[in-house]
Amino acid sequence: MPVTIVDACRRDGRGGSPTAVLDDGPLSDAERRAVPALMGTSHAVFVSAQDDGPDVSIRFFTTEGELPACGHGTVAALAVLAERAGSDDHRAVLRTSRRTFTGRCIRNGSQFTADFDPGPVDLREPTAHESALVLPALGIEPGVLASGLRVASVGRPRMLVPVPTRSALTALAPDQVRLRAACDELGLLGAYVHTPPTGGGRLAARLFAPSIGVPEDIANANSTACLAAHLAGRGITDISVDMGDSLGAPSTITATTRQGASRPVVRVGGTATIARITVLPQA
Structure with missing residues (x-):
């Protein structure tokens, strides 16, 4: 089974998140969960074309199970679809279970x-x-926490945690066992810790998500889309978020927010390259 490895959300031609993209087939969910470990990626994306048109169904898996959504996985899937279409400007209608x-x-x-x-972002304190x-x-001690703590969701809730500086962000060393227990109890995907944006909308973030098998x-x-919707309430409509530095894989995600009829409308994305095409080894 061919597998395309995509480095998604790269920064200045470097880094990015390696993501496995492959055509869906007669696989069990247990076999889908095995793909990230077999390919050395955090996530795997399974794509299948619809019989009645150009729409594409996509499913996202980590070693812990299926996710209702995955942003960098969507960027990776779009890169593969554009490559297959041979298009310099490819547009797609994507379908998930939700x-x-x-x-x-x-x-x-x-x-x-x-x-x-x-999709729409739900925000609450x-x-x-x-x-x-x-x-x-x-x-994070109370004195280190900046203002603007939120719980946000685009399919599964996660906590947005502001810290005042990049040095405070870099210094974090979460207790992964304790964090997983907390997120499991609260039904959270994880904790997205971020710095305040600069005047140009640049900031840094780290996402800790042991509950989905991604420390x-x-x-x-x-x-990042959740944070963009939150910051739109403060008049900040364009952000660029640096991630991955602590893992040696510099990445950047961009998001733009415009006011819709009833709530902010976000577009989020990044750049990607196709690293290689390989085959799925047997487990």
Whole structure:
């Protein structure tokens, strides 16, 4: 079974999150969960064309199971679809188990720049109980926390945790066992810790998600979309988020927010390259 490895959400031609993309087939969910470990990636994306048109169904898996959404996985899938179509400006209608949405991918040589509609973002303040479980597991003392703590969801909730500086972000060393227990109890995907944006909308973030088998994610576009919706309430409509530095894989995700009829409308994405095409080894 051919597998395309895509480095998604690269920064200045470097890094990115290696993501396995392959055609879906007669696989069990257990076999799909095995793919990330077999391919040395955090996530795997399974794509299948619809019989009645150009729409494409996509499914996302980690070693822990299926996810309702995956932002950098969507960027990777769009790059592969554009490559297969031989198009320099490829547009697709993507279907998951929960929603249908649009994506676009621009090709420039070997680089693919993709963006998509992550869907509506739900935002709320965390409860005291949620904060009391998650923040100590992250190793964040109340005096280090910046303002703007939120729980946000584009399919599965996660906590947005602001810290004042990049040095405070770099110094984090979460207790992964304690954080997983907290996220499992609260039904959270994980904790997305971020710095404040600069005047140009640049900031840094780290996502810790042991509950889905990813102690730290190299790049996470859906959490960036959540943050973009939150910051839109402060008049910040364009952000670029640096991730992956602590893992030696510099990545950047961009998001643009515009006000819709009832809530902010976000487009999120990044650049990608196809690293290699290989075959799926037997487990």
